[in-house]
Amino acid sequence: MSYFALVLLSLSFAACSQKEEKEETPPVQLLLIQAQSLSRLELATTQVRIVLKIDPHRDGFLGFKKLFGSKETRVELLSQASAYCDLSLLTEKSIVQQADSTVDLYLPPIEVKRELDNLNHNVLQEPTGLRRRLSTNELDEIIRSRQTMIDGLVAKALEQERGALIRTASATLTNKLQPIFRDLRLTVRVHLDEADESLIQSSKSAAQ
Known part of the structure; x- marks a missing residue:
């Protein structure tokens, strides 16, 4: 092989090596890309529980009057809430590489959202004795x-649960990101x- 051919081969190899170096994506940039690809994640859910006391005789519902004492209907209302984090909102400023x-x-921010179309109810206590039980339609109307x-x-109940919900969401999100950290x-x-x-x-201080 001539000297000229060897020079051309060396230059070609050097050019290819430089091209590969330029195309190699830094791990920090890969972290951003892969984290963003997870998009909006549902990380935790909870049920919010409240108890509603209903006395149609006391309230005058459907023309009833207060007779034979007060006998309440107690209804448990359950609503689901979830915590989300939208990782597509991450930017280059969200990742800082330290010297070490x-x-x-x-x-x-982690978003806490109540499922507005998901409100279930269970009757915990019904009137007894002379007081008539509420029909399903009457209860739904009330x-x-x-x-x-x-x-x-x-x-108000959800606000009390928000801290614990975000804490669970944070732990779940960290676990989901761990495989990316390890791979990179x-x-x-x-x-x-x-x-x-x-x-x-x-929330931790309030629990202590």
């Missing part, structure tokens, strides 16, 4: 007429949104 090769990943009040009670051989510290972290700390 440790990576800090700052998560978007619940509909008090929907605004019920929504307020559910929202990265040591990653996961940070919640400041408001979420503050809420978790508050």
Whole structure:
């Protein structure tokens, strides 16, 4: 092989090597791409429980009057709520690489959403003796007429559960991200949104 051919071969090899180096994606960039691809994840669910006391005789429902004492119907209302995190909202600013090769990943806020079309009820206590039981239609009508009040009670109960729900969601999300961290051989510290972290700390303090 001539000297000229050897030079051309060496130049070609060098060009290919440089091209491969340029095309290699840094692990931190791969972390961003792969995390974003998970998109919006449902991470935790909980049931919010409230108890509604109904006395149509006392309330005057359907023209009843208060007779034979007060006998309440107690109804348990169950509503489901879920916690989500939309990882497609991650940006390059969400990932910070430290000098020791440790990576800090700052998560978007975790969203807690109540399933508005999912409200079930169970009758816990019915009137006895001379007081007539409410029919299913009557009970449904009373619940509909008090929907605004019920929504307020559910929202208040959900607020009390929010810290625990976000804590569970955070642990679930970290577990889902671990395979990506391992594949990329990265040591990653996961940070919640400041408001979420503050809420978790508050819920821990309240539980103690």
